[in-house]
Amino acid sequence: MQRPVIRIRLFPPFQNIASVASLSVVAFVVFSVFPQRSEASIGVGVQENPVSLATVAQPGQSYTLPSVHVANTGTEGETIRVRVERLSPSHGRFVPPSWIHISNSPMRLSASQGAQIPLELVVPADAKSGRYLSDILVVGSALIPAGSANFGAGAATKLEFTVAPGTGHGLWSSLPPWTWWAMGILLLLALARVAVLRSGLRIRVERVSANRPGIIRSRRLRA
């Protein structure tokens, strides 16, 4: 048995409204099921606070600097590279990049991932004294396919420390460590002797002669 089909003819203005409404519903469903992909971005972040050495560095010594916090602020995985480069306008000696040993660079970070990058300062024995200032530059880049322009993002934070005047060059710096110990012990002995002398202690040693009672051979020691 065939079902009767009732055809409804809409008045022309209502036909247009119905078409627009159906299209809107279809568009809503399509965009709900297949959400539009947002534009990919590349981004890099680095801690705002400068990387500083709390103590005054001595030539010829190594120091562990506070590790620097970096992050991927983009929407895609990227390769992060860290290096030392003077960028910010300020006074002070340039930091030679070879003085800063950077671990874990380059490294791969996924979107919104952060990491701590350990840093070590190695001051050469012949380093000039003074305040040193440079920047820790972090640059992130995505995989670069040929035939395109790729964009990179970078961020920098200050690196600062002070190097003390050297203890000496030539003879002093070439002395082996045991000589410093020996000199220290001698200095302590000398100080102890001066302290005893200044204390006013007097030690008197007398020998009483057995052959000639009453005669005393004495010797006064001034400690």
Add this chain to the structure above:
Amino acid sequence: MPDYRITVRRDTAAGWIILALMIIIGVVGAGFGASAQPPPGSGSTTATLKVVPTMRYVTVSPAKTTFADCTGGTAPFPSTHAALGYPNGSCSVGKPRATWPVTIKNGPQANIYVQSSNAVPSDGGTQWVLCNVGGRSAVACNGRSGRPGKDQFVVENFSQVRQKLSELTNANNVCDAEFNSSRGCPALTGQSQREGIVLIGPSKSDDTSTLWRIKITWIAVPP
């Protein structure tokens, strides 16, 4: 067997002073040692607090793009819409006074620097060196009328707010003139800038590759 008599005397006031100093040092030291211990009958707990990281960052979107709208060059190697021609063809990303497809978003207040790499061919052969007409970098363009010569190219950027083209260099410490060009390149917290890029190719290329890659990097530097 001889008899000895040893007499120890203190005949000045200095000894008493040193003795007094030693007693004072001992008492103070004992006091510090005692204060390091927790008072009896007290308790303590440790609470940890998480805070948001304070990062300096910049984000660039999209992460990569392709140059198009190529013009220039002459027969037999004129530009096509998507391919650069010789000599000195020109391609762009966006159009001055019309579209600026690249968005640079700054985090906390910073100076925004920009730089471009050399152009690298897909076969790893001879690169095109970034040159400058205005002599801003170490490499000046040596082609006719100051245009890029053999294996040289120029990259310029423009923005929504500043339509004049600005040459990019390969140095890291050059301001992006599209951010406040009058005095440095400061970007306020959260400020974003929309930019486009123009590339002018070499008069001639040693390398015959048809796919090249270029990286343009924006850097947020401490103000």
